Amino acid sequence: MRQGFMLIEVMLAIVMAGILAAVLATMGYYTVIQGNTLKQQNSKTMLEVIRSRLLNTASNPDNDAYFELLKEVNATVPVVIGLGKDAWGRNISYTTYDFGTHNTNATYADNNTTSISPNANVLGRLLSRGEDGILQTNATHSSAQGDDILLEIGIGETNHMKLYNGSEVSTQTRGYNSAIVALSTDPYPASPINGTILFLRDTNVTKIYDSNTSDWIQISP
Numbered sequence: 001m002r003q004g005f006m007l008i009e010v011m012l013a014i015v016m017a018g019i020l021a022a023v024l025a026t027m028g029y030y031t032v033i034q035g036n037t038l039k040q041q042n043s044k045t046m047l048e049v050i051r052s053r054l055l056n057t058a059s060n061p062d063n064d065a066y067f068e069l070l071k072e073v074n075a076t077v078p079v080v081i082g083l084g085k086d087a088w089g090r091n092i093s094y095t096t097y098d099f100g101t102h103n104t105n106a107t108y109a110d111n112n113t114t115s116i117s118p119n120a121n122v123l124g125r126l127l128s129r130g131e132d133g134i135l136q137t138n139a140t141h142s143s144a145q146g147d148d149i150l151l152e153i154g155i156g157e158t159n160h161m162k163l164y165n166g167s168e169v170s171t172q173t174r175g176y177n178s179a180i181v182a183l184s185t186d187p188y189p190a191s192p193i194n195g196t197i198l199f200l201r202d203t204n205v206t207k208i209y210d211s212n213t214s215d216w217i218q219i220s221p
Contacts, residue, residue: 066100
């Protein structure tokens with residue numbers, strides 16, 4: 001009889017151990033899922049912060065009415081930005097494009113021949129490889145592929161940022177109206193967006209671009 005009770009106790013112990021192991025395994029599985037979900041959200045936030053810093057450091061070294069982003073370093077974010085890795089600890093991919101005059105400036109974007117996005121008016125692209133660590137999005141994709149995280153920086157955002165001295169640009173719209181400050185002797189911006197405002201500071205003349213007529217219309221004085 002005693003041996004029978006001992007056998008039952010052993011069997012119960014084995015069953016309980018199995019249940020406990022299953023519970024712990026399930027908890028571990030959901031912990032991993034929650035961890036990766038949190039890392040995905042944190043990576044998105046990191047891309048937004050990097051974009052804000054890139055916009056804040058954008059400049060127009062060519063004086064061609066186009067602001068440029070800091071140049072990538074081996075397809076990664078420049079060290080001066082202070083952030084360059086996603087929440088998984090992997091390098092964030094970064095590419096730039098210069099819509100204006102080609103230059104050999106060592107600090108700012110000078111690529112004006114190789115497209116970085118099929119979307120219009122994109123100055124820069126930030127990409128996280130996501131949870132799987134595999135970069136599935138390339139320059140021909142208009143949106144993120146797989147679990148990649150993509151954030152694009154539009155040409156209008158740099159002008160908007162510089163004019164209003166903001167600390168963050170929340171919209172990801174590429175083609176909203178922007179304003180440009182230039183000299184009357186400067187070349188007019190190429191491929192302007194409809195509604196772009198141009199202020200010529202040496203003559204105090206303000207013009208607006210009308211895509212219907214493909215012309216700059218003077219609105220003041």
